[in-house]
Amino acid sequence: MSIREFAESGADLELVGIQKRFPGFTAIEELDLTIPAGSFFALLGPSGCGKTTTLRLVAGLEEPTAGRILIGGKDVTDTKAHQRPVNTVFQSYALFPHMSIIDNVAFGLKRRRIGDAESKAHEALKLVELDHLAQRRPAQLSGGQQQRVALARAIVNRPALLLLDEPLGALDLKLRRQMQLELKTIQEEVGLTFLHVTHDQEEAMTMADTVAVMNKGAIEQMGAPEELYELPRTAFVANFLGKSNLFTGDVVGTTDTAMTVDAAGHRITIATARAQRHQGLVTVGVRPEKVTLHAEQPDEVAGRNLLGPGRVIDVSFAGVSTEYIVAVPGVATISVFAQNMSFGPVAHEGSEVWLSWDVEHGFGLSDEPDESSRFPADADTQSIAVQRREALLTELEGS
Amino acid sequence: MSGEVQAAAVLGGLTESEELEDRRGPQRPRRRRIGLGDWLLPVYVTLAFIFLLIPIAYTFVFSFNDSLKSNIAWRGFTFDKWLNVCNVEGGAVCEAFGNSIIIGLVSTVVATTLGTMIAIALVRYRFRARSSISLLLFLPMATPEVVLGAGLAAQFLAVGVPKDMLTIILAHTMFCISFVVVTVKARVASLDPALEEAGRDLYGSPREVFWRITFPLLTPGIMAAALLSFALSFDDFIITNFNSGSVTTFPKYIYISASRGIPAEANVIASAVFIVALAIVVIAQVSRAARAKRLAAEMT
Numbered sequence: 261m262s263i264r265e266f267a268e269s270g271a272d273l274e275l276v277g278i279q280k281r282f283p284g285f286t287a288i289e290e291l292d293l294t295i296p297a298g299s300f301f302a303l304l305g306p307s308g309c310g311k312t313t314t315l316r317l318v319a320g321l322e323e324p325t326a327g328r329i330l331i332g333g334k335d336v337t338d339t340k341a342h343q344r345p346v347n348t349v350f351q352s353y354a355l356f357p358h359m360s361i362i363d364n365v366a367f368g369l370k371r372r373r374i375g376d377a378e379s380k381a382h383e384a385l386k387l388v389e390l391d392h393l394a395q396r397r398p399a400q401l402s403g404g405q406q407q408r409v410a411l412a413r414a415i416v417n418r419p420a421l422l423l424l425d426e427p428l429g430a431l432d433l434k435l436r437r438q439m440q441l442e443l444k445t446i447q448e449e450v451g452l453t454f455l456h457v458t459h460d461q462e463e464a465m466t467m468a469d470t471v472a473v474m475n476k477g478a479i480e481q482m483g484a485p486e487e488l489y490e491l492p493r494t495a496f497v498a499n500f501l502g503k504s505n506l507f508t509g510d511v512v513g514t515t516d517t518a519m520t521v522d523a524a525g526h527r528i529t530i531a532t533a534r535a536q537r538h539q540g541l542v543t544v545g546v547r548p549e550k551v552t553l554h555a556e557q558p559d560e561v562a563g564r565n566l567l568g569p570g571r572v573i574d575v576s577f578a579g580v581s582t583e584y585i586v587a588v589p590g591v592a593t594i595s596v597f598a599q600n601m602s603f604g605p606v607a608h609e610g611s612e613v614w615l616s617w618d619v620e621h622g623f624g625l626s627d628e629p630d631e632s633s634r635f636p637a638d639a640d641t642q643s644i645a646v647q648r649r650e651a652l653l654t655e656l657e658g659s
Numbered sequence: 660m661s662g663e664v665q666a667a668a669v670l671g672g673l674t675e676s677e678e679l680e681d682r683r684g685p686q687r688p689r690r691r692r693i694g695l696g697d698w699l700l701p702v703y704v705t706l707a708f709i710f711l712l713i714p715i716a717y718t719f720v721f722s723f724n725d726s727l728k729s730n731i732a733w734r735g736f737t738f739d740k741w742l743n744v745c746n747v748e749g750g751a752v753c754e755a756f757g758n759s760i761i762i763g764l765v766s767t768v769v770a771t772t773l774g775t776m777i778a779i780a781l782v783r784y785r786f787r788a789r790s791s792i793s794l795l796l797f798l799p800m801a802t803p804e805v806v807l808g809a810g811l812a813a814q815f816l817a818v819g820v821p822k823d824m825l826t827i828i829l830a831h832t833m834f835c836i837s838f839v840v841v842t843v844k845a846r847v848a849s850l851d852p853a854l855e856e857a858g859r860d861l862y863g864s865p866r867e868v869f870w871r872i873t874f875p876l877l878t879p880g881i882m883a884a885a886l887l888s889f890a891l892s893f894d895d896f897i898i899t900n901f902n903s904g905s906v907t908t909f910p911k912y913i914y915i916s917a918s919r920g921i922p923a924e925a926n927v928i929a930s931a932v933f934i935v936a937l938a939i940v941v942i943a944q945v946s947r948a949a950r951a952k953r954l955a956a957e958m959t
Contacts, residue, residue, distance in 0.1 A: 321856050341859040342868075354857035358875045367871075368861035400954065413861070 270453030271332030271345070271420035272297040273318065278327035280313055287313040289477040291327070295470075300447050300454045302468035304461060306500065310477040311457045312351075315423050318455065320344045332420055342371070347414035349427040353406045355398035361385070361409055362394040368417040384416035385409075387446065404435045411443070415450060422447075424456040428463065440467055461501050465489065473497050489547075493536055495629040498545050505594045506545040506629050514538055518619060524590040528565050528622065535624025543625045549597040550621040553584060553607055554614040565622070567591065568614030572607050582606075586613055715933060722926035729920025740923040752924040755912035759893050762824065762908060766831035767888040773832075774839025774888075775881055779873075781840070782847040796841075799834040807834065808901030815902060822904030830902045831895060835888040842887060846880025893932075 278291040320341030369377035385391040388408035465485035472482040498504035509523035570588035725737040745753035858868035896910040
């Protein structure tokens with residue numbers, strides 16, 4: 261497809277065996293990824309997991325150390341950024357401060373020598389409801405307006421693939437929700453392929469058709485948001501996407517349908533089909549909102565896990581729900597989300613409670629939680645990258 | 660608990676500042692004694708300004724002196740020197756002035772072009788000897804001008820280059836480059852690389868990105884560097900004197916004629932340059948203020 265023409269529709273993106281090394285560290289270990297045309301794809305991960313590097317590789321702003329990048333089936337690995345049918349909405353918006361809004365939006369069209377650039381730019385500005393500010397400079401606009409201009413400047417080119425680099429990060433919550441809806445609407449309207457990079461799990465889940473969770477330069481798990489949430493395969497995904505209660509123990513019994521784990525004397529059963537591993541030491545988990553809180557010891561019911569007694573050590577009221585932290589001796593502290601169906605919390609700090617949940621709601625992981633650090637280590641690829649680069653710069657500047 | 664403490668602290672702070680206000684309020688009219696600082700600073704500042712401005716005022720006033728050969732004693736008011744500025748000594752003043760302008764313009768253009776390219780290279784690219792080059796560029800600024808001038812003169816002599824306009828331009832370009840690099844480098848370093856990346860992302864070829872994004876954004880720095888270069892070149896006497904041969908520049912002309920009395924025509928040119936420079940500054944400030952006002956008006 262020539263850069264001089266508009267894309268008819270979104271194109272698919274294929275990354276084959278991508279590796280990216282910077283001097284002294286590896287940002288992306290080995291990445292294979294296919295994004296179908298017309299989809300809204302989110303790359304989700306903590307800062308420095310390699311997601312922005314992936315985006316820059318696709319945009320052509322970085323060159324991969326190894327591997328191929330294909331857009332719409334065409335190998336673009338060796339082409340430059342300005343030759344690719346791809347546009348980016350930058351995290352900092354990167355609006356040209358010396359040009360008016362309309363010149364900013366028309367920039368890409370004029371470079372591609374597409375006729376009638378001005379009126380097309382006005383149309384794009386109308387789409388984001390900013391046409392009345394066309395003659396202003398970027399500095400005269402608010403953050404949210406600048407963000408919309410950045411979006412208009414990218415989509416006016418009708419790229420086969422639109423890259424979004426945490427473009428909503430700088431906006432306040434209300435504006436962010438509004439922009440999320442607008443982005444989704446625009447994507448459905450124009451039918452482009454969106455690749456959205458974010459560290460905000462809620463944003464990824466509400467907007468994307470498919471979410472890939474990235475960690476330490478590799479994709480941990482990929483799938484539809486509800487699939488990732490209900491059936492996480494690794495401890496990282498279980499904890500990065502929402503909260504999880506995890507229990508580690510040996511498998512003590514397996515049938516075709518159920519698997520029982522002995523977690524410090526407590527038996528926890530999960531569906532066999534929902535477990536990644538079926539023998540030895542395994543970690544199983546359950547989401548806090550799936551757990552029910554009982555003030556008195558309930559009867560054992562088949563198909564339900566029962567845990568307790570435990571003691572409520574913290575109650576935090578969050579309006580729509582209340583989070584209880586329950587310490588069960590010998591096992592763990594377990595978090596429970598309960599809808600506030602009636603007024604106020606149902607249990608108080610210090611009260612004795614029992615917990616139960618449906619066997620079908622549990623999930624089994626393929627790895628163990630990293631107990632060594634409760635907080636993510638700062639040794640991820642990007643922060644090392646930044647540190648190295650800064651060290652190099654100060655060294656060069658200093659001499 | 661902590662909320663109470665905070666509230667108490669805020670209340671405490673409020674009452675304290677109110678007290679301060681109260682104390683300050685009635686005290687002011689009561690104060691009669693005049694402190695040392697109340698008169699010493701204004702007097703000192705006035706004296707300093709007079710001291711600094713006297714030479715300029717003298718130059719300006721004596722450009723209207725109806726002088727003969729020497730322009731030291733006041734002999735009466737006339738516009739003659741302003742009207743016939745090029746008619747004295749066969750137009751030597753004007754020739755020197757013209758030379759200075761040509762040298763200033765050529766070395767400014769060359770130094771600004773080369774300096775800008777060096778500045779971009781130093782900030783944007785990592786190459787061998789980058790830091791040594793950065794350091795060496797400071798040398799012409801740090802070296803005493805006499806040493807630089809004499810050294811250059813010796814080199815020109817050794818190579819056998821005759822001293823004329825070209826050698827002056829070469830010398831001026833050399834020391835101006837340092838100042839250009841330092842000025843433009845700061846501007847390049849503060850330029851957000853994402854802007855150029857956005858340009859590339861929006862289908863701009865490297866050439867288009869440079870001319871439509873990088874260069875316009877660097878322009879204020881480049882203009883400042885060019886003005887500085889021109890001022891330095893126009894002003895320079897020491898290095899010029901070593902490398903000029905028989906060519907006379909304006910500072911050199913004044914230096915030579917100082918021994919036998921500077922003609923009033925030199926005062927005329929010096930005053931004119933001063934007025935033009937002043938006018939440029941005033942116009943720039945006024946237009947900036949007007950633009951700021953217009954932007955503020957658009958915002959509301």
